[in-house]
Amino acid sequence: MANHVVVQIFSQLTAKTLRKTDILQLRHDIVQVLCKFEMIFPPAFFTSMMHVMVHLPEEALLAGPVNYRWMYPIERLLGELKKSVRNRAKPEGSIIEAWVQYESLTFCGMYLKDVETAFNRPQRNNDGGMRKEKLSVFAKRTALWRFWMRESFSTNDMEVAHWFVLNNCDEIMAYLDEH
Numbered sequence: 001m002a003n004h005v006v007v008q009i010f011s012q013l014t015a016k017t018l019r020k021t022d023i024l025q026l027r028h029d030i031v032q033v034l035c036k037f038e039m040i041f042p043p044a045f046f047t048s049m050m051h052v053m054v055h056l057p058e059e060a061l062l063a064g065p066v067n068y069r070w071m072y073p074i075e076r077l078l079g080e081l082k083k084s085v086r087n088r089a090k091p092e093g094s095i096i097e098a099w100v101q102y103e104s105l106t107f108c109g110m111y112l113k114d115v116e117t118a119f120n121r122p123q124r125n126n127d128g129g130m131r132k133e134k135l136s137v138f139a140k141r142t143a144l145w146r147f148w149m150r151e152s153f154s155t156n157d158m159e160v161a162h163w164f165v166l167n168n169c170d171e172i173m174a175y176l177d178e179h
Contacts (some may be wrong), residue, residue, distance in 0.1 A: 005033050006053075013056055014066050026057045 009026055012018075022149065030053050037045070063069055084098030085091045109117035166172055 005029065009033070009053075013060055016063055016065055018060055020061065023057045023061050026060075027054075030057065039169055109151060
């Protein structure tokens, strides 16, 4: 049970938005969890890292959400730079050379028309874009979600749909304004 509570505590502390009332409740919860841990685990288990948990809500109150002060993105970038080192005698030159190559490929990738790159690749949920229809209301393509089902509209629903189409079609607006 205490394990589950610790996971909840850390997920609340690392959330994108924090509420002061939640943080104050976390202070209390962390103390309770550590007391339960003391009943289960031997004293050697309680290192300084376990004690740090007590101070995390206070830090969240003072500094705000953790995503504004995390080192994780920087560590990932440094890991990528470290992988690009080819000459261990001169790592700075290797990193600069790899970075220039990466930037050059990225820049060139923006202008390749016949080759699929990150810049001209279709989006994941691409439904085909706009069709050339006479009325803009019918120009959008739609994708089926899960399964399709034939359904008949009642007369009232059909009138509502007609009203919506007529009042939201750009081509008909001039006619509506005139009459």
